[in-house]
Amino acid sequence: MLEQETDTIIQSLSARTIADARSLSLKQILATNIPKGIQSYFRAEVVRLLNHDLYNSVHFARIDFSAPGMHRVHRHHVQMLATEYVFPREEFLIVLDHAVHFLENYLCRPQWTIEQFVFDGQERIPTQTLLVKLEYLSEYGYFPTLIKRVVQQKQWTEISASDFRSLIRKIDEQIVRTHTGREKALLAKPIFDFLLLEDAQAPIALKPLLVFYEDKKLIALKEHIEGTCQTRSQATITLSDLGNIIEEFEQVTGKGKTGQERPEMAPDDSTNTSVHSIEDSSAQISSQAPPERSAKNPALSLTYAGLTEKTSALPDLLFEEEQRKRFVDKIFKNDGAYFLSVIAALNKIQTLRDSSRFLHQLFETNGLDPAAEEVTEFTEAVYLRFAPEQKEST
Numbered sequence: 001m002l003e004q005e006t007d008t009i010i011q012s013l014s015a016r017t018i019a020d021a022r023s024l025s026l027k028q029i030l031a032t033n034i035p036k037g038i039q040s041y042f043r044a045e046v047v048r049l050l051n052h053d054l055y056n057s058v059h060f061a062r063i064d065f066s067a068p069g070m071h072r073v074h075r076h077h078v079q080m081l082a083t084e085y086v087f088p089r090e091e092f093l094i095v096l097d098h099a100v101h102f103l104e105n106y107l108c109r110p111q112w113t114i115e116q117f118v119f120d121g122q123e124r125i126p127t128q129t130l131l132v133k134l135e136y137l138s139e140y141g142y143f144p145t146l147i148k149r150v151v152q153q154k155q156w157t158e159i160s161a162s163d164f165r166s167l168i169r170k171i172d173e174q175i176v177r178t179h180t181g182r183e184k185a186l187l188a189k190p191i192f193d194f195l196l197l198e199d200a201q202a203p204i205a206l207k208p209l210l211v212f213y214e215d216k217k218l219i220a221l222k223e224h225i226e227g228t229c230q231t232r233s234q235a236t237i238t239l240s241d242l243g244n245i246i247e248e249f250e251q252v253t254g255k256g257k258t259g260q261e262r263p264e265m266a267p268d269d270s271t272n273t274s275v276h277s278i279e280d281s282s283a284q285i286s287s288q289a290p291p292e293r294s295a296k297n298p299a300l301s302l303t304y305a306g307l308t309e310k311t312s313a314l315p316d317l318l319f320e321e322e323q324r325k326r327f328v329d330k331i332f333k334n335d336g337a338y339f340l341s342v343i344a345a346l347n348k349i350q351t352l353r354d355s356s357r358f359l360h361q362l363f364e365t366n367g368l369d370p371a372a373e374e375v376t377e378f379t380e381a382v383y384l385r386f387a388p389e390q391k392e393s394t
Contacts (some may be wrong), residue, residue, distance in 0.1 A: 016156055017096075024086070024092055025087070025313050029087075037106070037107070037194065048079055093339075101115070102136070103139075107194055108215070111144065111165075115161065145341070145365070150167065169217075176216055178340070181301065182247060184218075185239060188239070316385075317343050331374055333366075
């Protein structure tokens with residue numbers, strides 16, 4: 001799709017990492033200034049190699065990995081060893097080439113890439129295979145997070161390609177539905193970050209963005225962006241200009257976050273949008289109306305075993321702009337959609353105990369230190385939701 005840009009990115013990432021060295025460890029790779037998606041790919045690839053060798057070792061084959069607690073021990077063991085894995089130069093460059101091409105495809109057409117990568121031509125796979133492959137994904141964190149929760153909640157042991165395709169399509173539909181025009185542009189920010197590496201304010205080629213919105217089945221929007229740029233004789237576009245074009249499209253078509261016409265609403269009305277939750281056995285996402293609120297519509301609800309679907313009578317989590325930006329940056333790796341999804345899920349939880357369990361799982365899944373400053377502040381904000389009078393007295 002972007003052969004020249006891809007070659008330039010590979011050369012730049014090679015210079016930032018191995019340069020002229022003969023070898024490089026995973027620990028060194030993770031410490032360099034390269035995209036998170038590339039780091040995740042390298043880490044997942046090392047874990048895959050170590051697991052392969054471990055399971056095929058004569059003596060390790062005699063260990064019952066299905067015994068209680070063994071999965072956790074095994075995972076911790078491999079993760080600790082992985083950071084010390086050393087890539088010879090030739091192997092590093094091969095994996096880097098694969099990682100860049102994979103991430104480029106995933107960022108530009110996530111739905112298609114996830115399905116092709118996970119199933120690799122098969123019609124049905126064990127969910128364990130699915131979970132292993134999700135470790136390669138870093139950007140668009142709502143995909144791996146929600147998929148893992150569905151698998152855990154439903155206790156699936158295998159999944160078909162058709163069911164998986166339906167699941168990721170519905171996840172993406174809801175993410176799109178709950179975002180404004182400007183936010184729909186920001187969904188594509190990882191593409192800008194990857195192609196530009198440094199200056200995210202610079203323009204990029206138009207084609208990756210057209211593929212991105214086509215992958216999300218936003219055909220009318222894709223055609224509007226393409227037509228507008230043709231009229232302006234633009235072959236490239238900035239993130240800011242993309243936001244303006246999408247806002248213009250929604251004003252002209254009378255469509256908002258839901259993508260449906262809303263003749264009785266003012267253009268800036270942001271209430272009464274349906275929120276989808278993943279809840280039935282076939283991974284269908286059913287809608288229900290949330291209570292009206294002055295804040296922006298919540299994103300896709302994250303569900304897990306024990307999380308009830310009834311509307312909470314507790315106050316919703318609201319943050320000052322500066323605080324929200326810090327949380328998105330430090331806790332959610334600049335993934336605003338993921339942040340909104342987590343907040344929507346927390347707003348549904350009815351008890352402090354369930355909130356604590358949810359946070360514990362969130363921190364463990366994302367490798368966060370519960371004692372870190374922003375993590376502690378975020379936790380306290382969640383807990384104060386169950387004792388608002390404490391917040392008012394401080």
